[in-house]
Amino acid sequence: MNSSLKNDTYLRALLRQPTDRTPIWIMRQAGRYLPEYREVRGRAGSFMNLCTNPELACEVTMQPLRRFPLDAAILFSDILTIPDAMGLGLSFAEGEGPRFEKVVKSAADVEKLKRPDPASSLAYVMDAVALIRKTLNGDVPLIGFSGSPWTLATYMVEGGSSKVFAKTKNMIYADPGTAHLLLDKLADAIIDYLNAQIESGAQAVQIFDTWGGVLAPDMFREFSLRYLEKIVNGLHRSYDGDTIPVVLFCKGCNSHLEELADTGCDGLGVDWTITLAEARARVGDRVSLQGNLDPAIMLSNPAIIQEQVKAALASYGEGSGHVFNLGHGITPDVDPHHMTVLTESVREFSPAWHKEPA
């Protein structure tokens, strides 16, 4: 279906079209567990320098593809590029989490936020997307991504990472109007941003709602889900003749899988606290599923990784619609050899689940 690609297994699986095996990519596959990543990261001087330099971002994006039989590349970037482009001033102190110079406290603060023009304040991301797409040369598809409105809002209101999200939750409970103003502005910015990534070369997009799971059910619906739906409806779903799949990944949101599937997205990422069998039974044939080994399994040993790959494939069962992944990002302390074992195991054991004609 995507004539420009040598390997479109990932895209086909997301769209639940027949494949001869289960594709695999891994969240944070370009990351600190790779010595060559650490080398480039050291050279860049800071994490933001790495993100804002298209050549270096392209280089680290390509690194895992040279080592492992992966079925997709993902843009190397950070979810906080949008709040930064809105004028909040992002920085990463060495060994610490992200920090914003300014925080959002009031409707007036929200009004002051710029709507970023992807072609100017986020041009470095679009340049990276275009360069990676060119460098991939059609080997595998390129995934673009963004954080979700709710997840970005937590960083913008807290000023950085948080454990209990006191300020953001206080805003949604005590000042819901301001929260909606912020979330709606973010949703618009994310639509612009992801559409620009698609126009620059991204062949699928994923939205990370890392912190959706900290919300009570009704608050999740009102302050996260409805903005995810707005984004799904605002994205280019095909571009330049190719279908562009949209994947939502909400960590800790197992209780909302049906509602997430109803947004109209193509695929759902699931974390490891639900079996693929249960997730599949619940979403039916509405969406494909991406996941979901516990990242901690990557710290064990090759025999256990193989066994867990087999179990995850069996849990999903027969047919297309499964994109293999971990249930969250790979951690810095993983032995790269374990990634070899993981990716080769999926290549070896998955064809048995794709024998039936569609």
Next chain:
Amino acid sequence: MNSSLKNDTYLRALLRQPTDRTPIWIMRQAGRYLPEYREVRGRAGSFMNLCTNPELACEVTMQPLRRFPLDAAILFSDILTIPDAMGLGLSFAEGEGPRFEKVVKSAADVEKLKRPDPASSLAYVMDAVALIRKTLNGDVPLIGFSGSPWTLATYMVEGGSSKVFAKTKNMIYADPGTAHLLLDKLADAIIDYLNAQIESGAQAVQIFDTWGGVLAPDMFREFSLRYLEKIVNGLHRSYDGDTIPVVLFCKGCNSHLEELADTGCDGLGVDWTITLAEARARVGDRVSLQGNLDPAIMLSNPAIIQEQVKAALASYGEGSGHVFNLGHGITPDVDPHHMTVLTESVREFSPAWHKEPA
């Protein structure tokens, strides 16, 4: 049913017996949000000094009862008293989490762990229980507690707090025999410990599985749930003529509510990521439910707290079986006046849900 108590609403609700209102207590109700707690904590010198001094532990246990219309007291202590009594050497560095001098890495390390005798190495806890029970003078019941085997094991294997639980998960995946040895030993120690608390005066017991939710479903069953069940089956369920209710609180374990109810416990604590209506529909009349306001609501304002109390009462619905609580511990930055609003709102609005004859 408990003739020695002036207010047995909490115990009756846990056992799903008719009550004229919904009882309330709050996790960490004796804690840093209270200036009088901070004063005693400062005087004690260290957190462990406070836990190990029965007079001071009794004093801070009583503090919230003097301020708020609460229906239960809970022993002031820490879940890590058992690993400490097993010989691991617990300490709390100022402003940091718990640390153990020794960590558990191997079966040999597990073999070396002492089975604590509650009457000697944990005598300070039993003395506190007895003193609190006496001081309460029958006003409200006293809750005893312990961490779950899985939760205690994570601290013992990691050496303290953790984000990804790499070592403990590596143990359950790569060395399950050692993990089971450790968990079984912990279950035995917890049974001894809770039974001793009951013998010393605790009128209900709660087991906190704070980290059960980080496990994949099959791993939760094998490495947490089965040991919770062992404990439930090993506890005094009545003592000195009184029924002793057992409550399980597993944070992030909404997908396991039915299985938790099947352990034979009397009540389940639920966090705020599920509605009480859904939890009640799923567990039926097997167990009572405790919870579940988002602790962040306590940071908002009186009007919102009132509104959320009403919503939670309505979500549970009519009849007995609901113990009001937050979905996790109250945080240090809460204004004590908000606890007044919370507790008084439950007193004011809950009787309307208890009008029908049982």
